[in-house]
Amino acid sequence: MARTLYFISGSPFAWRAMLALAFKGLEYTAVELHGSKGDTQTPEHLSRNSRGKVPVLVDGDVTVYESIAVLAYLERAYPETPLFGSTPAEAGHIWQWVMEVDGYLCAALAGAARPIFSQTFAGKEDEINENFAKVRAEFATVESWLNGNDFMAGSVPTAVEVILYPHLAMIARIGPTIKVPGINPNIPDYATEFPALAAWMKRVEALPGFDAAYPPHWRDAA
Numbered sequence: 253m254a255r256t257l258y259f260i261s262g263s264p265f266a267w268r269a270m271l272a273l274a275f276k277g278l279e280y281t282a283v284e285l286h287g288s289k290g291d292t293q294t295p296e297h298l299s300r301n302s303r304g305k306v307p308v309l310v311d312g313d314v315t316v317y318e319s320i321a322v323l324a325y326l327e328r329a330y331p332e333t334p335l336f337g338s339t340p341a342e343a344g345h346i347w348q349w350v351m352e353v354d355g356y357l358c359a360a361l362a363g364a365a366r367p368i369f370s371q372t373f374a375g376k377e378d379e380i381n382e383n384f385a386k387v388r389a390e391f392a393t394v395e396s397w398l399n400g401n402d403f404m405a406g407s408v409p410t411a412v413e414v415i416l417y418p419h420l421a422m423i424a425r426i427g428p429t430i431k432v433p434g435i436n437p438n439i440p441d442y443a444t445e446f447p448a449l450a451a452w453m454k455r456v457e458a459l460p461g462f463d464a465a466y467p468p469h470w471r472d473a474a
C-alpha cells in the first residue's frame with residue numbers, strides 16, 4: 253500500500269508526523285513542498301487539506317491532516333510499537349502531556365514567533381517578550397516530566413517525544429537568529445540550564461529513524 257507524507261522542511265508539525273512514522277518503523281515516501289513557491293496552495297494540495305498546510309498523510313485510500321490526528325490515525329492503523337502507551341493510565345498521561353505541549357509551549361511560541369516571521373512585530377514587543385517568557389517557563393515544566401526517566405512517559409519513547417522534540421529543536425535553532433530591537437527571546441542554553449532536557453534530546457536523536465526524519469535543509473546547512 254502506497255504511503256506518502258507531504259511536508260515542508262523544518263515544519264515542526266510535519267516533523268512530528270515523520271518521527272511517528274519513523275518510530276513505528278513504517279516506510280513512506282516523503283514529498284517536500286515549498287510554501288514560498290506556492291506548493292501548499294495548489295488545487296492538488298488543497299484537495300488533500302483545504303487549509304493548505306502540512307503535514308498531510310496519504311495512506312492507501314486514507315488522507316489525514318493535522319499532526320496530532322495523523323498520530324491518532326497511525327496508532328489505530330498500526331498499533332505495534334504504541335505511541336500512546338499500553339494501559340489506560342499511560343494513554344491518559346501521554347495525551348495529557350501532548351495537549352499541554354500544544355496548548356502552552358506551542359501556543360506561546362506561536363504568539364512570539366508569528367509576528368516576527370510575518371514582520372508585524374512593531375508595537376507588539378511587550379506581548380512578544382511575554383510570550384517568550386512563557387516559552388522559557390515551559391522548559392522547566394517539560395523537563396520536570398522526565399522525573400529521572402529516559403523518556404517523558406517512562407522507559408520508551410511515546411507521542412510526547414514526537415510532539416515536543418521538533419519544537420525544542422526549532423527554538424534552539426531559530427532563537428539565537430532573532431535580532432529585533434526591543435525583543436529578547438532569552439533562549440536558554442539547554443545543556444547548562446536544562447541538562448536533563450538536553451540529555452533527553454540526545455536520546456531522541458539516537459533513536460532509529462531519527463536521521464531519516466531530520467529536516468533536509470537543516471542537514472544541508474550543517
Ligand SMILES: N[C@@H](CCC(=O)N[C@@H](CS)C(=O)NCC(=O)O)C(=O)O
Pocket residue numbers: 260263264265266286287288292304305306307317318319320
Ligand atoms: N495545527 C497544524 C499546524 C500545521 C501548520 O501550521 N503547518 C505549516 C508549516 S509549520 C504550514 O503548512 N504552512 C503552510 C505554508 O507554509 O505554506 C498541525 O498540527 O498539523
